[in-house]
Amino acid sequence: MTALTITPGASRTLKNHVGLAQTVRNSFSMAGRGLIKMRRTPEQLIDVTVQPIIFTLMFTYIFGGAIAGSVADYLPLLIPGILVQTVVTTSVVTGVQLREDMDKGVFDRFKSLPIARIAPLAGALLADTVRYAIATTLTFAMGFVLGYRPEGGLGAVVLAGLLVIVCSWAISWIFAFFGVIARSAASVQGISFLVLFPLTFLSNAFVPVDTLPAFLQWFVNVNPVSHLVTAVRDLANTATFGGDAWISLLGAAVIVAVFAPLTVRAYMKKA
Amino acid sequence: MTHSSDWAVEAHGLVKVFGDNRAVDGVDLSVRTGTVYGVLGPNGAGKTTTIRMLATLLKPDGGDATVFGHDIRREPQIVRQLIGVTGQYASVDETLSATENLMLFSRLNGLSRADARRKSTELLEEFGLSEAATRPLKKFSGGMRRRLDLAASLISQPPLIFLDEPTTGLDPRTRSQMWDTIRRLVATGSTVLLTTQYLDEADQLADRIAVIDRGIVVAEGTAGELKASVGTSSLLLRLADAGSLERARHAILDVLGVESVLTPEAGRITAPMSDPDSVTDLLIRLRADGIAIEELSVQQPTLDEVFLALTGHPADDDAAPAPGDAAAGASGAAPTPELETAR
Ligand SMILES: Nc1ncnc2c1ncn2[C@@H]1O[C@H](COP(=O)(O)OP(=O)(O)OP(=O)(O)O)[C@@H](O)[C@H]1O
Ligand SMILES: [Mg+2]
Numbered sequence: 001m002t003a004l005t006i007t008p009g010a011s012r013t014l015k016n017h018v019g020l021a022q023t024v025r026n027s028f029s030m031a032g033r034g035l036i037k038m039r040r041t042p043e044q045l046i047d048v049t050v051q052p053i054i055f056t057l058m059f060t061y062i063f064g065g066a067i068a069g070s071v072a073d074y075l076p077l078l079i080p081g082i083l084v085q086t087v088v089t090t091s092v093v094t095g096v097q098l099r100e101d102m103d104k105g106v107f108d109r110f111k112s113l114p115i116a117r118i119a120p121l122a123g124a125l126l127a128d129t130v131r132y133a134i135a136t137t138l139t140f141a142m143g144f145v146l147g148y149r150p151e152g153g154l155g156a157v158v159l160a161g162l163l164v165i166v167c168s169w170a171i172s173w174i175f176a177f178f179g180v181i182a183r184s185a186a187s188v189q190g191i192s193f194l195v196l197f198p199l200t201f202l203s204n205a206f207v208p209v210d211t212l213p214a215f216l217q218w219f220v221n222v223n224p225v226s227h228l229v230t231a232v233r234d235l236a237n238t239a240t241f242g243g244d245a246w247i248s249l250l251g252a253a254v255i256v257a258v259f260a261p262l263t264v265r266a267y268m269k270k271a
Numbered sequence: 272m273t274h275s276s277d278w279a280v281e282a283h284g285l286v287k288v289f290g291d292n293r294a295v296d297g298v299d300l301s302v303r304t305g306t307v308y309g310v311l312g313p314n315g316a317g318k319t320t321t322i323r324m325l326a327t328l329l330k331p332d333g334g335d336a337t338v339f340g341h342d343i344r345r346e347p348q349i350v351r352q353l354i355g356v357t358g359q360y361a362s363v364d365e366t367l368s369a370t371e372n373l374m375l376f377s378r379l380n381g382l383s384r385a386d387a388r389r390k391s392t393e394l395l396e397e398f399g400l401s402e403a404a405t406r407p408l409k410k411f412s413g414g415m416r417r418r419l420d421l422a423a424s425l426i427s428q429p430p431l432i433f434l435d436e437p438t439t440g441l442d443p444r445t446r447s448q449m450w451d452t453i454r455r456l457v458a459t460g461s462t463v464l465l466t467t468q469y470l471d472e473a474d475q476l477a478d479r480i481a482v483i484d485r486g487i488v489v490a491e492g493t494a495g496e497l498k499a500s501v502g503t504s505s506l507l508l509r510l511a512d513a514g515s516l517e518r519a520r521h522a523i524l525d526v527l528g529v530e531s532v533l534t535p536e537a538g539r540i541t542a543p544m545s546d547p548d549s550v551t552d553l554l555i556r557l558r559a560d561g562i563a564i565e566e567l568s569v570q571q572p573t574l575d576e577v578f579l580a581l582t583g584h585p586a587d588d589d590a591a592p593a594p595g596d597a598a599a600g601a602s603g604a605a606p607t608p609e610l611e612t613a614r
Contacts, residue, residue: 109362114351
């Protein structure tokens with residue numbers, strides 16, 4: 001055997017709670033697992049590679065032409081909108097994959113280990129930021145190909161990308177919650193899109209707000225996704241980190257503060 | 272009052288209800304530190320459910336339990352630091368290789384990267400998985416998966432190890448390897464709680480055995496005590512002519528001094544025997560009575576017979592009493608506890 005004697009249970013020093021440092025460590029170990037899985041099954045990255053390309057092309061030519069008549073003039077308006085919409089949409093997959101993952105036997109072992117309860121969830125969500133990074137990069141790259149030249153400069157564009165990734169990570173907690181409570185992966189997708197569509201389409205992502213009827217304008221203006229879109233536009237086009245960016249970060253923090261505990265509680269209850 | 276370190280597990284009246292199915296219906300278990308405890312029972316008896324509750328994977332609906340004195344409800348995180356769990360179904364990550372699995376679980380157990388690497392190599396070596404270490408688990412055989420699963424449970428060198436049907440589905444050679452591993456674990460000071468459907472496995476490994484059926488512990492004791500309650504061996508008799516069944520049972524009562532049991536498959540008689548030698552006397556008597564036999568054997572009691580003797584119904588009997596069940600119960604071979612669990 002690996003050791004000649006086992007330390008008896010009665011003479012071990014043990015504690016019944018998990019500290020913050022251990023929680024972070026456990027979550028990163030779990031994220032490492034997520035990355036290995038991603039490497040093993042690259043076909044799961046299809047959505048974050050194909051979607052940005054298709055969406056960017058499609059929305060640019062559909063909306064760009066219809067709204068402004070000129071595609072080039074509206075790229076600075078459209079690309080940030082498409083970026084937010086695309087990346088937030090890919091965060092739905094996080095919930096779906098979590099549902100599939102949780103049904104596997106290995107989650108039994110995670111539950112029997114003395115680790116932070118949140119780690120298997122937080123780790124999966126953390127690993128998925130890689131997916132968002134891929135989608136973000138591809139969307140900006142597509143924009144560049146179509147002729148988008150962000151005035152804010154490279155640094156501001158990178159910052160804008162990071163802002164989108166952070167906010168999408170926060171939003172993915174909503175879908176993770178659905179993933180934990182739903183019965184099947186298909187139903188996660190169903191509920192998630194019900195939430196996702198109003199959030200992304202009833203925003204200023206594709207159309208100027210003043211073209212909308214008054215009652216919609218109200219929703220669009222309070223919609224956190226609108227603030228995120230504005231924040232990305234400000235950053236990418238004028239290199240300003242303004243009020244909308246702060247509101248987006250605050251919104252992200254609120255979502256995590258509400259949905260992370262809800263999700264962990266649901267996860268622990270579902271024995 | 273004994274010291275808490277004497278007992279690895281103490282459970283009182285554990286209950287788990289799924290819908291209106293009382294899967295575990297008041298189970299008491301006491302497992303002494305440093306021993307192997309076997310939980311023996313047929314499919315659906317509640318073995319897995321009991322283990323899952325003790326391993327903090329499932330919240331009990333009633334009763335309480337402690338692991339080395341720590342309450343499984345109030346101090347689950349402490350309990351998790353004291354146990355290793357190898358479930359009935361492999362709980363390793365299919366998409367990762369064996370090394371990656373062990374590395375992940377080592378890191379989660381708080382080992383540094385270097386220590387985790389050393390531990391993984393060590394365990395792979397020990398469980399004969401070194402050659403397959405980097406292969407994806409999808410290509411592993413059932414036995415390899417089980418071994419990896421057990422290896423993963425031993426990373427933290429837990430003083431208490433739960434093994435849920437560790438040898439089900441293994442070939443005889445792999446099974447005896449698993450038995451050796453379990454014996455070595457105990458030699459290093461671990462306590463093992465295992466479940467099994469095989470009496471001989473419990474017999475080989477366990478210091479004490481609890482027989483569980485429909486969520487209730489129907490018998491508890493050493494393998495010897497358990498077998499004594501059925502007789503040390505068992506006689507199986509099949510007659511050429513079903514018409515002489517009653518006369519044959521009479522002869523058994525006369526010669527062996529025990530009540531025999533008519534098993535559900537008509538025409539088969541089983542009887543507990545304390546002295547296998549007395550079968551000679553029985554054969555002479557049967558010849559004298561002119562009862563022709565088709566088959567006769569003397570064997571170790573099977574799980575089925577233990578069940579028949581302890582519960583009055585066969586192990587694979589379902590909720591509705593089988594036709595033969597009444598006969599078996601009526602024969603009174605053993606006390607027949609009330610079993611009215613709805614399934
Ligand atoms: N999650 C669950 N939901 C509903 N019923 C369950 C659940 N888990 C187990 N059961 C039921 O509880 C009873 C006991 O199941 P359990 O898995 O504990 O039996 P077991 O002794 O381990 O059987 P086996 O030898 O087949 O593994 C069975 O009737 C089973 O159908
Ligand atoms: Mg089981």
